[in-house]
Amino acid sequence: MTTMSKSSRLDPEPMPRRDFLGLAAMWAMGASAAFALLGMLRLPRAAVLPAPSKKFKVALPESLADGEPFVPAGRSVALFKDKEGVYAVSTVCTHLGCIVKQSADGFACPCHGSEFNKDGTVKKGPAPKALPWLAVTKDGGAFVVDEGKVVDPGTRLA
């Protein structure tokens, strides 16, 4: 291209091969735009979530039979009581997050037909893993369940 003659009226001004100033200006603009874009991309990722605490307090009814699930209103957790203590199993299906319903001998998911035993293990369907067990602690006469904290299956609060 540099060999092209200046005499052509249509191509009288070949771009100088080393236009440091122009390139620096372009790169500076590009860099600031890229940096600004990075800053903007941070905005949609909220620093704090407007969701309430995952911990909640619940009192078990006196009449709750051993091995029967108790689901506190508005929560996706089933609490069980047996001889060894109290434990909580999440009722959020591990497949795609539907809330499983209590069935005759465990839980059934209404969305894609997964079925679980009472201890959360998968019996049938597309669910890839067992329903997680959640941390339970005692506070006075009530129990505190932390939906955000998964514990090993079989962990009970004596």
Add this chain to the structure above:
Amino acid sequence: MKKNKHLLLWSSLGVLALLVVAAVQENFFKEWRRHQLRAASQAEGGVDIKLRQVVVPSLNVMDRCVSCHVGMAPGEPAVAGDKVLAAHKPVVHDPAEFGCTVCHGGQGRATDREDAHGEEGHYWPEPMIPAKYAEAGCGTCHTHIEVPNYELVRRGEKLVERYDCLACHALDGRGGTLRPLGAAAVTSPDLTYVGVRGYDAQWYEKHIARRAAAADGPWHASFGEIAESDLAALKVLLDSRVGTPRLVEAKALFHTLGCRGCHKIGGVGGEDGPDLTREGEKDPGLADFTHVPGPRSLEGWFKEHFRAPATVVPGSKMPEFSLTAEQIDLLTLYMFSLRRSDLPEAYWPKDRIKVVRFGASEFSRDGETLYGTFCASCHGTAGQGMRFAGMTAFPAVASEGFLSLASDRFIAETIRKGRPGRRMAGWGHANGMTDEEIGRVVAHIRALGGGVAPVEPEDVAQRLGGNKARGAALYGEHCSVCHGKAGEGGEGTALNNRVLLATATDKYMAETIRLGRPGTSMPTFGMASTVRPALAPDEIASIVAHIRSWEVAR
């Protein structure tokens, strides 16, 4: 083109530099970051550096206070002794369940100090309740019921000291060191919340029995008999213990100084002053600080206002009460507690439901407290009457002269119906007092007057039979200066007032003219003075007859 290239280059580099500055500011110099960095190095186990908040949707709470006060965030370690990073002291309500601003006020959405605390110029619109008035925060939800007169509370507090109850029992964070059953045994009950949690009505008898059973030791040595009247005072005190001793004192003082005589709270009180039901939520951005020295804080405004009401609020009818610094402090605390926020009813405590839904009283209904609640601001806490600059004097009601002339019926009727058109309001309406309660107030007034015996009620219709025409002349000469030409009142009482004419007997009027009203400008017309001769009984009767003529006219 070179110029433009330079323009582009340097503008772009400038933008890049400023963006870097902004990024650094955003990521390293936020106030809450500094506190959390400190917590990360000082607190046991450290903390993650991130924004935190307590969310309680049902209370509309989204409090980011825990971003700086990270030691108060649920499950985070605290730094003991640090002003910002310390843990919350143990309280009845878990901050994780209620958030921060419900009790402390302030702006929970903010993440820097000025905005969160609502310091000068940053209230939008709720500043934080100053830490020393933190008890006022309870007023957001609670309305402590049936607080007694200040004197009664103080009497109980002094008795607790005198009988040394604090040796064994803890109360409001004090005492409870002695363990009568031995160090290993359970401690004596903490009395801090005894007014809410209740106590055994037979406690005194049981204490006495325990003492009788013990041959020696602490039970024998430290518990003694308590006088009957002191037991009543102790009961008042125990009932008032709800964990907020200062707030109870503050509220009691409010119901001792007669503030409700002019101000309504929750629909109960007089109408001369503004309704104070939500005074604690006042927006300092809207308050006039022209005449308030010091920083523009609600605390400063309240205090200066109590000191000199008419200066702070030009045109205010509220008189200067010459309050002590301690009284001003207590009343300021009480003002802060008047919040009564619009909470979901599911959160309402029992006391508030009782007051708002079932009309329970916020103060005791004994004569002394009722007098302190409605009457004391004008007639004086001891019934001595009050005289404020720029206002007609308020008559003494506990003076011997008045009490020896006025029958119980006369006083009760006056309280019930008031003096229409004058500042004396009637208190017999639904939100005031029942007849029985008015009777208790009358009894208290008599007690204030040293127990002057009540006068037998007489027939109001009975007339002394004076000469009206002569009375008119005498009235014009002696009375109209203060009481007005047509008895409309001025410095003196309004005599043409229909309630006065309907309730006062001729004898009451005649005797008042003859003996005067000590403590007011009403002189004793029955005795000669340097400027006028004494009025004879028939002259006085004539004046009374003239006054009676307005009864017909109206």
Add this chain to the structure above:
Amino acid sequence: MSEATTEPAMGRFLANLREIPKTFRESFVRGGAPTTDRTRSSFVFGNVFLHLHAVRTHRWSLRWSTTAGLGIVSVAAFLITLITGVLLMFYYKPYPDAAYVSIKDIHFVVPTGRFIRNIHRWAANVMVVAVLLHMARVFFTGAYRKPREFNWLVGMGLLVITLGLSFTGYLLPWDQLAYWAITIGANIAQSPQEVTDALKITQYFDPGGMQRLLLLGSSDVGEEALIRFFLLHVMILPLALVALLGVHMWRVRKDGGIARPDDADARLGPPPADTYPVFTEAPQKTYQIATIVKGRTPAVGKGPENTVPSMPHLFYAEMGVAMLTVLVCVALALVSDAPLKELANPNVPENPAKAPWYFLGLQELVAYSAFMGGIGIPSIVLIGLGLIPYLDREKEGTGLWFGGPGGVPLVILSTVYGFGTALALEAFAIRFGWIRQWWPDVPQLVITALNPGTVLTALYAGFSIWAVKKWGSTRAGALALFTCFLCGFILLTIVGEHFRGPNWVFYWSPSEWPGH
């Protein structure tokens, strides 16, 4: 190779796969890298964004003093508000109270939220200033004249939309500032009632009430108003602005680029060594199409075309100005936070409740007559501005600052007169009051017709007529009128901004305001 012959399709596939980077680049940029004049030209007209520009730009247009880059500043500021505005919409909730809280969230917890909101606010202000200055530039260089009359009108439309965007954005935070500014704005919309009431025809004919109702969707400023303002702010007005902006820039090109004097080439002198302007020989231009197509080919018959390729000459200029605009907005955003007062409280008016600064001049006039200040005089001014290119059809001085009869001396005289009369009138009204204070029973119509605003307008009009006669030129009249109104606008804005306190009372400084 043997594979390629046995499976030619598979071989082509692999070759295509290898060449994807090259073929992708070619499909993206037509005509190759912009290194020669020819490829630069195709770069400009082959690009959807760049082809609004001519392929070549006259050197006159590239002088900094010709335009000061104000049009580009306006566009850049608009683009900044557009980008930051879209970002803010991630968190903004257009519902009373929730709106306020969401702005607080943006301020306190949204990552970069505070900075982006500040940029949005400052870019909006920069845009208003730039648009006003751009209009002044176009006026003073006589660039509104034939063939650019219509584009002047399009530009006025853009000015109105810019002010509308700024004003509708004002309500969105739902704070005291917003609430009361909008209440006043809505009542100005209602102010034709001042006239219809005086004529006692409001119950039959009520354009004011209709305007207010349309604006607020309710009798008060409430959730309906917020939704409407939100819709206007984020949808209707930006779309209208983008559409008009497209027309505006397209017309700039179609009307022959930036206005320049006939002797521009002579004034420019020989080109600098590093540029290679094209000197088109006049006879080489073909006339056949130009004579068939109705319209103008401004380059024809004007001798040598003193132009340079738009890419990169114009490109660097525009990008430089745009980045400078970004720089200013970002710097301001770092220094000063966008205001957010207390939550809107319909019971407690702000005192003083002030409109955005660019409306404070009008608010100063509104203090005398709501109708005249808010609707009457702005309408007169807009109509007057719109008529300028149709009334001034002279040629002299086009493309030159303060060009035409009168020139700089007239502009200086007009500045003195414009400031002087406005100052005198304001001082008089502040010192002695106005008709209502002297004769309280005067009918409202008299005050509507006779108030500082109308008197000032009349004085300016009179001065302009004097200028027309004195210089024997409509351009002189336009210069006088425009300069006067600009000065009046500036003076009234300063008075409204700085010298008016609670109850719209005159104070020498905000520090003297009572109670604060």
